[in-house]
Amino acid sequence: MQPALAVWLALSLLAGTGVEGMCGDPPATPAHSIPAPQLSLEERLSPHMPESLRCDACHAIAFQIEEQLRKAEGKVGRKALSEPDYVEVLERSCSQGWESYGVQELDGEKRLAGPGLPRQEPMSVMVMGGPWPGRLSKMCHGYVGEQGEAQIYGAHRRGPAALRELLCHGEKGACAGGKAGRPAPPKALQNEL
Numbered sequence: 191m192q193p194a195l196a197v198w199l200a201l202s203l204l205a206g207t208g209v210e211g212m213c214g215d216p217p218a219t220p221a222h223s224i225p226a227p228q229l230s231l232e233e234r235l236s237p238h239m240p241e242s243l244r245c246d247a248c249h250a251i252a253f254q255i256e257e258q259l260r261k262a263e264g265k266v267g268r269k270a271l272s273e274p275d276y277v278e279v280l281e282r283s284c285s286q287g288w289e290s291y292g293v294q295e296l297d298g299e300k301r302l303a304g305p306g307l308p309r310q311e312p313m314s315v316m317v318m319g320g321p322w323p324g325r326l327s328k329m330c331h332g333y334v335g336e337q338g339e340a341q342i343y344g345a346h347r348r349g350p351a352a353l354r355e356l357l358c359h360g361e362k363g364a365c366a367g368g369k370a371g372r373p374a375p376p377k378a379l380q381n382e383l
Contacts, residue, residue, distance in 0.1 A: 228295075229293070229300075229317065233293070233300070234320070234321070236321070237321070237324070237325070237328070238325065238328075239325040239326070239328075239329055242300065243293070243300065243301070243302045244329070244364035244365075245358065245364045245365040246301055246302035246303075246307055247302055247325070247326055247329055247364065248329070248333075248354075248357055248358035248363065248364040248365060249306060249307055249354065249358060249365075250291055250302060250304055250305070250306055250307055250326060251284075251326060251329060251330045251333060251357065252306075252350070252353050252354045252357050252358060253305060253306025253307070253350075254283050254286065254288075254305070254306065254330070255280065255283045255330070255342065255346065255353065255357075256346060256350050256353055257305075257306075258279050258280075258282060258283040258286075259271070259276065259279055259280075259283075259343065259346045262275065262276070262279045270347065271343070273339070273340070276339060276343040277339045280334050280339050280342060280343070281334075283330065284327055284330035284331045284334060285327060286327075287323060288322065288323035288324075288326040288327055289318065289319065289323055290304045290305055290318075291303065291304035291305075291307075291318070291322050291323070291326060292304065292316040292317050292318030292319070292322055293316065293317045293322065294316045294317075302322075303316050333357050337356060337357065341356065342356065342357070345357075
């Protein structure tokens with residue numbers, strides 16, 4: 191039996207196979223390749239939030255406004271803020287960095303990802319920075335200008351659902367017409383001046 195073992199060992203060493211798995215080495219783990227989302231020209235270069243991501247962006251904005259107002263109210267004992275105070279908090283909310291948001295591709299669909307948004311996929315690549323922070327800030331300022339600080343703060347005082355309803359799901363909201371939390375069907379493209 192020893193000559194057969196010696197022949198097998200010699201052949202294994204010459205061939206370079208068979209010994210690795212027998213010497214207690216851990217099994218090789220398969221390599222995973224996760225591609226980054228492929229962004230369209232509009233998604234990469236437009237100063238505006240792409241239509242397909244506006245509902246997610248609105249939910250991110252509502253979450254950040256809610257968080258900032260809640261923190262400010264916590265500092266004054268959960269009492270209502272004065273008008274100058276909530277105006278300042280809303281300005282600060284919209285002017286923040288927004289760096290923790292980016293785009294992920296989930297199930298073949300591009301989605302905005304970050305704090306306050308559902309479906310954070312741990313095994314995916316998120317494209318952060320670039321145009322996303324500026325787009326979120328611009329949308330946030332647009333909501334404050336369109337709805338007004340008092341109306342936004344009043345919705346906040348009624349609860350997070352009321353704020354999301356006001357900003358995202360109302361008649362002109364970014365999520366209007368679509369399923370809850372999903373973008374509305376794309377509208378016809380228009381030339382912007």
